Amino acid sequence: xxxxxxxxxxxxxxxxxxxxxxxxxxxxxxxxxxxxxxxxxxxxxxxxxxxxxxxxxxxxxxxxxxxxxxxxxxxxxxxxxxxxxxxxxxxxxxxxxxxxxxxxxxxxxxxxxxxxxxxxxxxxxxxxxxxxxxxxxxxxxxxxxxxxxxxxxxxxxxxxxxxxxxxxxxxxxxxxxxxxxxxxxxxxxxxxxxxxxxxxxxxxxxxxxxxxxxxxxxxxxxxxxxxxxxxxxxxxxxxxxxxxxxxxxxxxxxxxxxxxxxxxxxxxxxxxxxxxxxxxxxxxxxxxxxxxxxxxxxxxxxxxxxxxxxxxxx
Amino acid sequence: xxxxxxxxxxxxxxxxxxxxxxxxxxxxxxxxxxxxxxxxxxxxxxxxxxxxxxxxxxxxxxxxxxxxxxxxxxxxxxxxxxxxxxxxxxxxxxxxxxxxxxxxxxxxxxxxxxxxxxxxxxxxxxxxxxxxxxxxxxxxxxxxxxxxxxxxxxxxxxxxxxxxxxxxxxxxxxxxxxxxxxxxxxxxxxxxxxxxxxxxxxxxxxxxxxxxxxxxxxxxxxxxxxxxxxxxxxxxxxxxxxxxxxxxxxxxxxxxxxxxxxxxxxxxxxxxxxxxxxxxxxxxxxxxxxxxxxxxxxxxxxxxxxxxxxxxxxxxxxxxxxxxxx
Amino acid sequence: xxxxxxxxxxxxxxxxxxxxxxxxxxxxxxxxxxxxxxxxxxxxxxxxxxxxxxxxxxxxxxxxxxxxxxxxxxxxxxxxxxxxxxxxxxxxxxxxxxxxxxxxxxxxxxxxxxxxxxxxxxxxxxxxxxxxxxxxxxxxxxxxxxxxxxxxxxxxxxxxxxxxxxxxxxxxxxxxxxxxxxxxxxxxxxxxxxxxxxxxxxxxxxxxxxxxxxxxxxxxxxxxxxxxxxxxxxxxxxxxxxxxxxxxxxxxxxxxxxxxxxxxxxxxxxxxxxxxxxxxxxxxxxxxxxxxxxxxxxxxxxxxxxxxxxxxxxxxxxxxxxxxxxxxxx
Numbered sequence: 007x008x009x010x011x012x013x014x015x016x017x018x019x020x021x022x023x024x025x026x027x028x029x030x031x032x033x034x035x036x037x038x039x040x041x042x043x044x045x046x047x048x049x050x051x052x053x054x055x056x057x058x059x060x061x062x063x064x065x066x067x068x069x070x071x072x073x074x075x076x077x078x079x080x081x082x083x084x085x086x087x088x089x090x091x092x093x094x095x096x097x098x099x100x101x102x103x104x105x106x107x108x109x110x111x112x113x114x115x116x117x118x119x120x121x122x123x124x125x126x127x128x129x130x131x132x133x134x135x136x137x138x139x140x141x142x143x144x145x146x147x148x149x150x151x152x153x154x155x156x157x158x159x160x161x162x163x164x165x166x167x168x169x170x171x172x173x174x175x176x177x178x179x180x181x182x183x184x185x186x187x188x189x190x191x192x193x194x195x196x197x198x199x200x201x202x203x204x205x206x207x208x209x210x211x212x213x214x215x216x217x218x219x220x221x222x223x224x225x226x227x228x229x230x231x232x233x234x235x236x237x238x239x240x241x242x243x244x245x246x247x248x249x250x251x252x253x254x255x256x257x258x259x260x261x262x263x264x265x266x267x268x269x270x271x272x273x274x275x276x277x278x279x280x281x282x283x284x285x286x287x288x289x290x291x292x293x294x295x296x297x298x299x300x301x302x303x304x305x306x307x308x309x310x311x312x313x314x315x316x317x318x319x320x
Numbered sequence: 321x322x323x324x325x326x327x328x329x330x331x332x333x334x335x336x337x338x339x340x341x342x343x344x345x346x347x348x349x350x351x352x353x354x355x356x357x358x359x360x361x362x363x364x365x366x367x368x369x370x371x372x373x374x375x376x377x378x379x380x381x382x383x384x385x386x387x388x389x390x391x392x393x394x395x396x397x398x399x400x401x402x403x404x405x406x407x408x409x410x411x412x413x414x415x416x417x418x419x420x421x422x423x424x425x426x427x428x429x430x431x432x433x434x435x436x437x438x439x440x441x442x443x444x445x446x447x448x449x450x451x452x453x454x455x456x457x458x459x460x461x462x463x464x465x466x467x468x469x470x471x472x473x474x475x476x477x478x479x480x481x482x483x484x485x486x487x488x489x490x491x492x493x494x495x496x497x498x499x500x501x502x503x504x505x506x507x508x509x510x511x512x513x514x515x516x517x518x519x520x521x522x523x524x525x526x527x528x529x530x531x532x533x534x535x536x537x538x539x540x541x542x543x544x545x546x547x548x549x550x551x552x553x554x555x556x557x558x559x560x561x562x563x564x565x566x567x568x569x570x571x572x573x574x575x576x577x578x579x580x581x582x583x584x585x586x587x588x589x590x591x592x593x594x595x596x597x598x599x600x601x602x603x604x605x606x607x608x609x610x611x612x613x614x615x616x617x618x619x620x621x622x623x624x625x626x627x628x629x630x631x632x633x634x635x636x637x638x639x640x641x642x643x644x645x646x
Numbered sequence: 647x648x649x650x651x652x653x654x655x656x657x658x659x660x661x662x663x664x665x666x667x668x669x670x671x672x673x674x675x676x677x678x679x680x681x682x683x684x685x686x687x688x689x690x691x692x693x694x695x696x697x698x699x700x701x702x703x704x705x706x707x708x709x710x711x712x713x714x715x716x717x718x719x720x721x722x723x724x725x726x727x728x729x730x731x732x733x734x735x736x737x738x739x740x741x742x743x744x745x746x747x748x749x750x751x752x753x754x755x756x757x758x759x760x761x762x763x764x765x766x767x768x769x770x771x772x773x774x775x776x777x778x779x780x781x782x783x784x785x786x787x788x789x790x791x792x793x794x795x796x797x798x799x800x801x802x803x804x805x806x807x808x809x810x811x812x813x814x815x816x817x818x819x820x821x822x823x824x825x826x827x828x829x830x831x832x833x834x835x836x837x838x839x840x841x842x843x844x845x846x847x848x849x850x851x852x853x854x855x856x857x858x859x860x861x862x863x864x865x866x867x868x869x870x871x872x873x874x875x876x877x878x879x880x881x882x883x884x885x886x887x888x889x890x891x892x893x894x895x896x897x898x899x900x901x902x903x904x905x906x907x908x909x910x911x912x913x914x915x916x917x918x919x920x921x922x923x924x925x926x927x928x929x930x931x932x933x934x935x936x937x938x939x940x941x942x943x944x945x946x947x948x949x950x951x952x953x954x955x956x957x958x959x960x961x962x963x964x965x966x967x968x969x970x971x972x973x974x975x976x
Contacts, residue, residue, distance in 0.1 A: 148335055151573055151625040155580035160614055163602040164346050167610070250462045254584055257464050258599060273465065277588070280472055292465050300460035307456065537704075539746040546702060546741075547734035547761045547812065557760075561751045637796045638750055 030312040037308040040301040047298055051107035058100035059086070063266065070095045074284045090286045093275060094264075101267060102291055106298065108268040112182050113249040117241055119187025124194025125237070129225045131195065132202025143199070146192035154189040155251055161185045162260040175263035182261055186248050193240055201233035235313040242306030246299045253295055269295040324633055332626045339618035344387045347397070347611045348380075396615060397608030401601070406612035410594060414616075415496045416486060417582050417593035423513030424578065428521050436528025437563075440536065441555060443529075451525065458522030463581045467515035467588035474511060481511050484590040512589045516581055520574055527570060531563040538562075565636050572628030576621045649819055649852045650676040650699070655712030657691075657698050659923070660705075666923045668694050668707065670876045678819065679850040681843075683863035683884060685899075686873035687920050692856045695873075696822045699854070700737060701729050717819065735765040738813035739822045743829035744805035748797040754808055755793030761815050780811040784841060803834040810842060820852040827862070839866060860899060864888050872896050875921055875931035882956030892958045894936045894966075930961065938962050 031037050050057060060067050072095035075084045083090065089098040131142040165181055166174040174181070202225070205211060214224045255261035256270030264275050269291045276287030371377050375386065390396070396406045439448040461469075475483035487508030490501035499505035535541065536559055544554050583595030590596065594613065601609040657669035669691050676682050684692045697703050699714060701721055714721040717736065721729070733739075741747040748757060758777040762768055768776070774793060781789035784807040797805055806826065813821050823842065827835040843866055846853045855866055863870055863884060870887050872880040872895070880893040891897045898916035900906065907913050918935040921927060927934055929944040936943065940962060948959045960966075 144331075148331070151576065152621055153573070153577035153580045155577060156617065156621075159580060159583060163598075163610065164350065167350055167602060167605045167607075246460070250460075254462050254464060257462075258584065258587060259603075270462075273468070277468060280468065281476060285472070288468060292468070296457075296461050296465065299462075300457060303456055303460050539741060539743070540749040542702065542704070543739075543741055543747045544749070545733070546700060546739040547764065548730045548732070549734070549760060549764050550730065553760065553764075558749050558752070562749070565751070636751070638798050 027312050031308070034308055036304055040304040040308070043297065044301045044305065047106060047294075047301075048110060051103055051110055054100075054103040054107050058097075058103045060097040060100040062096045062101040062104055068095045074279070074287075076284070077286050077290070080286075089290050090284075092272070092287045093279060093284075098286065098290060101272060102269070102294055105267050105269045105272050105291065106294060108179070108262060108266070109249050109252060109270070109295070109298070112179060112186070112252045112268065113245045115183045116186035116190075116248045116252075117244045119183060120190040120244060121194050121237065121241060123188065124191035125198050125230070127191060128195035128198030129202055129230065132199040133206065133221055133225050133229070139199075142195070146195050149189070150192045152189075154186065155254060157189050158182075158185045158251060158255055159258065159260060162255060166260060171263075175265065178262050178266070182252055182255065186251055190244060190247075193244065194237065197236045197240060198230075198233050201236070202229055205229045205232055239306060239310045239313060242302055242309055246302040246306065249295070249299055249302070269298075325630065328626050328629050332622045335622050336619065339622075340388055340391060340615065341384070343391075343611045343614045343618075344384050346614070347387070347607055348383070350605065350607045350610070391615060396612035399601075399609040399612075400606045401604050401609070402606075406608045407616075409597065409609060410612055410616050413592060413594045413597045415498070416591060417579075417586070417595060419499050419509065420512055420516060420582055420585065420591065420593060421575075421578055423509055424516035424520070427513060427517040428524055432521055432524035432528055433564075436525045437532055437555065437560065439525065440529045440532035440563075443533070452529075455522035455525050458518060459526070461519070462584075463515060463519050464584045464588055466518040467512070467585055470511050470515050471588065482508050483511075486592060512585050512591055515588070516578065516585045519581065520578065523574070524567070524571075528563060528567055531566055532559060535559045535562045565632070568628060568632050568635065572625055572632075575624050575628075579617060579620065648675045649678045649680070649717065651713075651715040652699075653713045653715075655695075655698060655714060656710040657694055657703065657707060658710040659707050661924075664924075667710075667926070668876050668923055669698065671712065672876075672878055674871055674878065674881060676820070676852055676854065679846075679852055680869065681846060681853040681855065681867045683867035683870040684854060684856045684873060685858060685860060685863050685870060687858060689920060689923070690873040691876040692858075692873055693824050696739065696824050696854065696856050699822060700733055700739060702733075731765065734761055734818075735816045736818050737820045737822070738816070738818040740806075740809050740813050740824065740826045742825040744802065744809045745797065745829070747809060748805060750797055753794055753796055754800075758793070758808075758812055758815065761812055765816050776815065777811075780815055781808070783814070783845065784808070784811045786811070802830050803837065806830060806834075806838055807841065810838070810845065814845060814849065814851070817849065818851060820854065821846065822854045822856070824856045825858070826855075828857075828859075835862075842866070860888065860903065872899075875926050876923065877931060877959060878950070878957075879932065879959045880956055881950075886956055892953055892956055892963055892966075893932075893960050894938055894962075895932050898935075930959075938966060 031041075055061075062068070072084070072087070072091050073093050075087050075091045076082055077090040077098075078085070078088055080090075087097045087099070089102065092098055092101065127142055127146075131139045162181060162185060206229075210228065211224060214228055219228075252261055252268060253270030253273070256268050257274040259274065262268040262271045264271050267275070272291040273288050273295070276284070276289075276291070279285075279287050280289075375383065378386075394407055396410075398404065399406045399409050402409050435451060439451055442448055471483045474481045485508060486499055486505070488502045488504040489497040489499055490505070491497050492501075499509040541554060541558055544558050549558070579595075582593060583599060585591065586593045586596040587599060594616075598610070598613045600606075601613065652675070653673050655669055655672045656667065659666045659668055672691075672695060674682070684695060686692050694703070694707065697707075698709055699716070699721065701709070701714075701724070703709065709722055712722065716732070721732075724732075748754070755774065755777065758780075759770060759773040762773040762776055763770070766773075777793060778789045781792060786792060786804060786807055792800070792804075792808070800808070810826075821842075826842065827838050830838060839862060842853070845851070853867075855863065857863060867884045869882065870884040871878050872887065872893065874895055880887060880891065880896045887896060888900065891900050895916070898914075901914045902916065904913065916935055921931065921934070927944070929942075929946055930936070930939075930948050933939045933943045943961050946961070948961045950957050950959045951963060953963050
C-alpha cells in the first residue's frame with residue numbers, strides 16, 4: 007500500500023458533524039430547537055451581570071415603592087420593569103436572570119459531584135470485586151431506597167435549625183450542592199460498575215495489565231471511555247432533576263434565601279400573591295423553570311435514542 | 321427464599337439502627353430542652369440540677385440507649401409546641417397524608433398501566449405522540465408548580481374546587497378521620513391528589529412504555545408469535561408480567577419520593593398532614609417533633625422497601641433460585 | 647404436490663437513508679417429509695429466509711417481492727389472521743437459544759398448553775395430557791412435574807427438547823430449525839440432533855435446518871442450499887455438495903474443514919470476509935475473494951445453472967470442471 011499522498015485529517019468538528027450522533031442531531035428538529043433554547047438560557051444567565059438592567063442584590067437599587075408592578079403588557083406597568091416587579095420592588099427580569107444562573111450553577115455542580123463520586127465508586131467496585139463490591143453495592147441499594155428529596159429536606163432542615171438562618175443562608179448554595187451531589191451517586195456507580203464488569207473480561211484489559219499498567223490507569227484510561235454514552239445520558243436527566251430538586255427545596259424555604267433567590271425561591275415568594283392578583287411573580291419564573299427543565303429533558307431523550315444502537319427508526 | 325427474607329429483615333433493622341442514631345444525634349445537638357422547659361431566668365445551679373435529673377449529663381451511650389429504649393416503646397419525646405407526645409401528634413396527622421398518598425397512588429396505577437401499554441403497542445398514533453409530549457412536559461414541572469397552577473386555574477379562576485384544607489372529614493376509628501365519606505371531602509382531596517400524582521404519572525407511563533417496548537422486541541415474544549399465539553394474549557400474558565417486574569422495583573423507591581412530595585403538596589394546599597406539620601416544626605425548631613418525624617418516616621421507608629422487595633421476590637419466579645443461599 | 651415452494655423471494659431492510667437487500671431472489675422447493683439444510687456464514691441470510699417463510703420479519707425488514715407457496719397457499723399475500731393459524735400449527739419453528747426463547751415468567755405447562763389451545767378446541771386438562779405425551783416423545787423424564795416448572799429450573803438440553811416438543815405439539819407439516827444446537831454444550835448437540843432426525847423421520851415432517859455447521863448438515867439433511875450474501879449459490883443433494891462442491895465458495899468451505907487438512911499443514915482459509923449487506927459488490931458477490939475470478943465475474947451476476955446434479959451460480963463452472971478433469975487425467 008502506498009502512502010504517497012496522505013489525505014488531510016478531517017477536523018474534530020467535521021468528524022462530530024458527520025458522525026452518527028451529528029447526523030441524528032441534524033435530522034431532529036426537537037433536539038436542535040432544544041439545544042438552541044438551552045444555550046440561549048445558559049448564555050443569558052452566565053452574562054446576567056452584563057445583561058440585567060438592575061442588580062437585585064444591591065439593596066440600594068430596590069425601592070419598596072416599586073413593588074408589585076405588573077409586566078409590560080398589562081395595565082399599570084412601569085416601562086423600566088419589563089416583567090414587572092416582585093413584592094420587594096425588585097425587577098423581575100433581573101432577578102430571574104440571576105436566579106436562573108443560580109439554578110443552573112447548582113444543578114451542574116451537584117451533578118458533577120454525583121458523577122465524580124458515583125463513577126469512582128463504580129470503577130472501584132467493579133474492578134476490585136469481591137467483598138468490597140458487595141458492600142458498596144449494598145450501600146448503593148440502601149441509598150437508592152431513600153428518596154433524595156426526603157434526605158435533602160431533612161438534612162437542610164436540621165442544618166438550618168442548627169446553624170440559624172443567617173449562617174445557613176450564607177452557605178446555602180454549598181449545602182445544596184453537597185446534599186444533592188452526595189445523595190445521587192448510586193445511579194452513576196451502578197451504571198459504571200456494570201460496564202466495568204463487562205469490560206473486565208475483555209482482552210485489552212489483560213494486555214494492559216501484562217504491560218504493567220496499574221489498576222488506576224486501566225480503570226480511567228481504558229475502561230472508563232467505554233462507559234461514556236450511558237454516563238452522558240444519565241447526566242442530562244440528573245441535571246434536570248437537580249434543578250427541580252433545588253427549586254423544590256428553595257420553595258420550602260430550605261434552599262436559596264429570598265435575598266439571593268433562585269427560581270424556586272422566587273416562585274415561593276410569589277405564591278402568596280396569586281390570590282391577590284399579582285400572578286406574574288410566580289408565573290414568569292415558573293415558566294422559565296419549566297422551559298429550562300423541559301429542554302434539558304428533551305435533549306436527554308434525544309441523546310438516549312441517538313446513542314442506542316438497537317433503535318431503528320425505519 | 322428464607323435466606324433472602326432473613327437477609328432483608330437484617331438489612332432493615334440495620335438501617336433503622338442508623339436512622340435512630342442520626343435521630344438521636346440531632347436531638348442531642350439541636351436546641352436546648354432546658355430552655356423550653358424552664359425559660360431564661362433560672363440560675364445556673366438549678367440548671368445543672370435539672371440536667372442531672374433529666375439525665376442530660378450521662379454518657380452518649382447511656383443517653384442513646386435510653387432514647388432507643390423509649391423509641392421502641394413508642395415514646396419519641398414531647399413536642400415543644402404542642403405539649404403532647406410527639407408520636408401522638410404525628411399519628412393524628414398521619415391519616416391525612418396517607419389518604420393523599422392513597423388518592424395519588426390510585427390515579428397513578430389506574431392510569432399509567434393502560435396508557436403505558438397503549439403507547440407501547442401503538443407508538444405512532446397521534447394519541448400516543450400526544451401522550452408522550454404531555455408526559456415529558458409533565459416530568460418537567462415540579463410538584464409545587466403543578467399544585468399552584470391547579471389552584472390558580474381550578475380554584476381562583478373557575479372556583480370549581482376548594483383551594484385549601486381537608487374540608488369535611490368523618491371520623492372512622494382511633495385517629496383516623498377520612499376524606500372519602502362525603503362529597504365535600506372528595507372535593508377537597510381531588511386537587512391535591514392530582515397534583516401529587518402529576519409528576520409521577522408521566523414517569524410511570526414512560527417507564528412502562530419503555531419496558532414494554534423492549535419486551536415486545538424480545539426473543540420469547542417473537543417465539544410466541546411463531547407459535548401462532550393471538551396478539552392480545554402476547555401483550556397481556558407474555559409481555560405485561562415481564563414489563564411490570566422492574567416497574568415494581570422502581571415503584572417501591574418512588575413511594576419514598578412521594579412522601580417527600582407530600583411535604584410540598586401539603587404546603588401549597590395547607591393540607592394538615594405530616595409533611596405540613598414537619599415544616600412548621602422546622603420553623604419552630606421543635607426538636608422532638610423533628611426527630612420523631614425522622615424516625616417515623618425512616619420507618620415507613622424501610623418497611624415499604626422491604627415489603628416491595630419481598631413482593632418482588634414472590635412474584636418473580638427467577639428470584640427464588642438465584643437467591644437461595646445468596 | 648410439493649410442501650413448500652419459494653420463487654424469486656426478495657427481502658429488503660428499510661434503513662435510515664436507503665434500502666438494503668437481504669435476500670436476492672431466492673428460489674427453492676421442499677417436498678413433503680424432505681429434510682433441507684441451509685448453510686452459510688452469519689449474515690448470509692439464512693435466518694431471514696426462515697423468518698420470511700413464516701412472514702415474521704421484524705421491522706425494518708419486509709418482503710419486497712416473490713412468492714412463497716405452502717401447502718398450496720400463498721404466504722406473502724396471506725392476511726395476518728390466517729397466517730396465525732398456520733404458525734405453530736402447520737409450520738413450526740425452533741429457535742436458537744431456548745433460555746431466551748421460553749418466557750422466563752411462565753411455566754412450561756402454560757407455554758405448551760397455550761400453543762395447543764390457540765389452535766384446537768381443547769380443555770386445559772386435555773391440552774395438558776397431550777403436552778405430557780409429547781414430552782415423553784422427546785425423552786423427558788417425569789413429564790407431569792415439568793409442566794409446573796419454570797425454564798430457568800431446567801438444563802439447556804432439556805429446554806431445547808421441550809422446544810422441540812412444542813414444535814411437534816400440533817403435528818406440523820414443516821419444522822424450521824434455526825441453529826437449534828448452537829447455544830448448547832457440544833456433548834448435548836449430538837443428542838438433540840439425533841432426536842430431531844428421529845422425530846422428523848417417524849412423523850414424516852419436513853425439516854429446514856438452518857446452520858453454519860457443515861458436519862450437522864451432512865448428517866441430517868437430504869438436500870442443501872448454500873447461501874452467500876443473500877443469494878443461493880449452490881443447491882443440490884447434500885452428499886454431492888459435500889463430496890464434490892462446484893462453487894468456489896463451497897469448495898473453500900469444505901477445504902477449510904479441519905478434517906481436510908493433514909496434520910502439520912496450515913488450515914486452508916478463504917481470504918477476506920463476506921461483504922456486509924450494505925456493500926455487496928457488483929456482479930458476482932463472491933468475486934473479490936474468488937481465486938478463479940475473471941473480468942466478467944465483476945460485472946454480471948451469475949445465473950443459476952444446472953451442473954453435475956447440482957445448481958450452481960457461477961460463471962466459471964464449466965471451465966473449472968473441465969480444468970479439474972484435465973488435472974485428474976494428467
